[in-house]
Amino acid sequence: MTHAYHAMYKDPKVTPDDRTHNGGGKDINIIVVGGPGVGKTAITVRYLTRRFIGDYDSGGEAMYTHTAVVDGKAVTLHILDTTWQEDSLDGRTDEILWADGMMLVYSITDSDSLDRLRTIADRVLSVRANDKLVLALVANKCDLLHRKHVSDTSAAQFCAEYNCIFFETSASDSFVDVESAFSSVSRHIKAVYKKREKLSKFLQNPAVTAKLQIRNSLRNFAEKKLRRRTSTM
Numbered sequence: 379m380t381h382a383y384h385a386m387y388k389d390p391k392v393t394p395d396d397r398t399h400n401g402g403g404k405d406i407n408i409i410v411v412g413g414p415g416v417g418k419t420a421i422t423v424r425y426l427t428r429r430f431i432g433d434y435d436s437g438g439e440a441m442y443t444h445t446a447v448v449d450g451k452a453v454t455l456h457i458l459d460t461t462w463q464e465d466s467l468d469g470r471t472d473e474i475l476w477a478d479g480m481m482l483v484y485s486i487t488d489s490d491s492l493d494r495l496r497t498i499a500d501r502v503l504s505v506r507a508n509d510k511l512v513l514a515l516v517a518n519k520c521d522l523l524h525r526k527h528v529s530d531t532s533a534a535q536f537c538a539e540y541n542c543i544f545f546e547t548s549a550s551d552s553f554v555d556v557e558s559a560f561s562s563v564s565r566h567i568k569a570v571y572k573k574r575e576k577l578s579k580f581l582q583n584p585a586v587t588a589k590l591q592i593r594n595s596l597r598n599f600a601e602k603k604l605r606r607r608t609s610t611m
């Protein structure tokens with residue numbers, strides 16, 4: 379039996395502006411990506427409802443909104459459950475710019491599913507090269523250990539290459555592990571916001587602005603001098 383899950387569903391269309399105006403970390407945007415059938419909807423619905431339903435409509439993308447408490451403060455999570463294809467990632471730039479974090483999901487029973495994430499991760503990093511985005515690698519279906527086809531070494535290599543935090547989940551067996559993955563990603567995202575806020579406050583400090591101006595003038599002066607010297611040699 380297929381259950382449609384509609385609660386908290388919103389239009390999945392996003393614009394990058396939705397992120398820039400999100401109130402300094404009170405809203406958190408997370409995208410769940412991965413190959414077909416790895417359990418993207420299962421882990422998302424498990425997190426939102428605590429339930430594992432078993433079969434899900436694979437009808438398309440869905441956006442869910444959920445209030446959670448992160449580090450003692452209420453935050454609104456916007457979770458986009460996707461059906462991205464590796465050959466159409468060019469059309470996903472708005473979503474990639476919208477995201478604060480991404481859960482890259484593979485199934486431990488599907489040997490291709492980890493490698494397939496590389497195309498997505500490469501595209502994401504090319505769009506967000508200069509902008510911190512929290513990436514999490516999620517190994518799902520950990521209850522099916524007897525059918526495990528993806529080694530821990532491959533997962534560790536992936537994490538090192540793409541700078542990911544790592545989670546092992548079983549949407550079918552453990553709400554706790556799924557909850558812990560979403561909470562941890564949210565916490566990391568909040569930490570990024572905090573750092574950004576600190577840096578922007580620091581740069582707005584008049585004493586710092588003055589110091590930076592002096593440093594720039596000195597650098598310009600030194601460069602001019604060097605140029606003059608090399609042109610007379």
Ligand SMILES: Nc1nc2c(ncn2[C@@H]2O[C@H](COP(=O)(O)OP(=O)(O)OP(=O)(O)O)[C@@H](O)[C@H]2O)c(=O)[nH]1
Pocket residue numbers: 412413414415416417418419420421431432433434436460461518519520521522547548549550551
């Ligand atoms: N045993 C087990 N089955 C799982 C787990 N997570 C998902 N499944 C099953 O795997 C199948 C696919 O799950 P979905 O959540 O629909 O996967 P998906 O990645 O959203 O799939 P698409 O949207 O079609 O790409 C379903 O039959 C789920 O019941 C898990 O942790 N353990």
